[in-house]
Amino acid sequence: MDFTHLLADRTKTMGASAIREILKVVSQPGMVSLAGGIPAPESFPMEIMGELTAKVIDKYASGAFQYDLTEGFPPLRTALVTYLAQKGIQATADEIMIASGSQGVLDAVAKVLIAKGDKIAVEAPTYLGALQAFNPYEPEYVRMDTDDDGLIPESLEQVVQTHKVKFIYLVPTFQNPTGRTIPVARRKRIAEIVQQYEALLIEDDPYSALRYRGENLPPIRTFAPEHVLYISTLSKVFAPGLRIGFYVGPPAISRWMVIVKQGVDLHTNTFSQALAAEYLAGSYLDQQLPKIVNLYRPKQEAMLTALDKYFPNNFMWSKPEGGMFIWAEGPQGIDAEELYWKAIEKKVAFVPGKYFYTQPGEGLATMRLNYTMSDEATIDRAIKTLSEVIVKELR
Ligand SMILES: Cc1ncc(COP(=O)(O)O)c(C=O)c1O
Known part of the structure; x- marks a missing residue:
């Protein structure tokens, strides 16, 4: 029995989450995910x-x-x-x-x-x-x-x-x-x-x-x-x-x-x-917070350093003093979702930025990068791979 007809009108207008669909592949074995937004388990005071x-x-x-x-x-x-x-x-x-x-x-x-x-x-x-x-x-x-x-x-x-x-x-x-x-x-x-x-x-x-x-x-x-x-x-x-x-x-x-x-x-x-x-x-x-900050600071620095080292110079990115995310933006005409699928083939995931906008057509060249879940060496490698994908695409 298909009960779809029972859904409230407002539920039908919510639609399936497109981002959930595209992020399904992130849990594939061997994937380095810069897509998540979750704290590192090592940050919990176990x-x-x-x-x-x-x-x-x-x-x-x-x-x-x-x-x-x-x-x-x-x-x-x-x-x-x-x-x-x-x-x-x-x-x-x-x-x-x-x-x-x-x-x-x-x-x-x-x-x-x-x-x-x-x-x-x-x-x-x-x-x-x-x-x-x-x-x-x-x-x-x-x-x-x-x-x-x-x-x-x-x-x-x-x-x-x-x-x-x-x-x-x-x-x-x-x-x-x-x-x-x-x-x-x-x-x-x-x-x-x-x-x-x-x-x-x-x-x-x-x-x-x-x-x-x-x-x-x-x-x-x-x-x-x-x-x-x-x-x-x-x-x-x-x-x-x-x-x-x-x-x-x-x-x-x-x-x-x-x-x-x-x-x-x-x-x-x-x-x-x-x-x-x-x-x-x-x-x-008071004791845990410095540990969390000391856990994330080098990860964030590793990502900022890797972006400087590898990313094409027609990309810009935010340089936050804290938090869990860096936002990168490419030149007009770049489609970050296309890059996403190419990066997935190379086992690196991020979130295409357009999903954070309320109006269609905005933020097509943007991406959200998270650094809390990977170690510094992995972050460096992932950003290197991502820039190789981008450079190939820009050619
Ligand atoms: C801006 C913002 N608000 C709210 C939340 C929800 O957090 P929680 O429900 O775990 O407090 C998040 C989680 O990532 C967030 O980024």
Whole structure:
């Protein structure tokens, strides 16, 4: 029996994910994947998981296995007060909500705010997972221009002047997919614009802790606390499988996000939240974070060095000070998806950048390169192979 006819209209419009189809080959044996966006397993603090588990059982006993508040496990929310204060974000435990990953927050944002046809302003390119969270609610996307310093404030201003946008979605630090970071002066200008136009900004910040060089930057929320819903996660600094995301938002919106979460999963996994609470409160994170940064820094440097060494000089690429991605762009006329299939034959995978755009025909010559999952020598070899493929194609 084919039950396709039972699908809701909105499900049919979502379509199969083209990127999922093309990335199926990435798991072939012998493939070097620069395509993923996942943390290296060596970044997980495996040596303390047993100790943390024992602490959780000792401290919370059956409480760590019981149903809990939809808003989040109170000791985790308390621990996050200090964590967020270090980023300059002032919030009480009551204002901090937990979700199943930042992806869970994005879904709740979409469910609470987006009605069919609503306009959502996104960077071009933007995080694909956010589009996947928003798409089922059938928004229309308004693109905002970016350059090497991320979102261009004038483009944001023009968008909010000409469109009635429901919200603006931004990844200001080490953006996925470009790795770009918005400098402080632009952050302040963006904050002024959202305040002036009484707009709502969703600031998604999974990567700022992964800084390999340079100074930490204040989140945009610090400049416009009433207009920004700030989202972050422990996925990149603890373990993504635990699914711990969190947010601080305007109370009128957070309240509804909690109500919709009740209908989704009642609450995020209590045991995971208890582990996370102990990880943060026991200053384990303070010890682990330098290890993660020291693990990724040489990988990133290896990729930047290899790009300098091998890539044709009509290609440009981002040079982020942290995060998990480098964004490369070739001359007009290059088709990165064609390159992808040629590179796959040589056992190297990356993500063609066009999938991170909301408008067809954009970003055809772009590619997202990830360096967290391979060692330095493999990264060097993979970039060399990729440039050989490109050079052959350019000929
Ligand atoms: C920009 C951005 N937001 C959200 C997420 C989702 O992360 P998680 O749900 O694991 O917190 C990711 C994951 O890669 C991301 O890159």
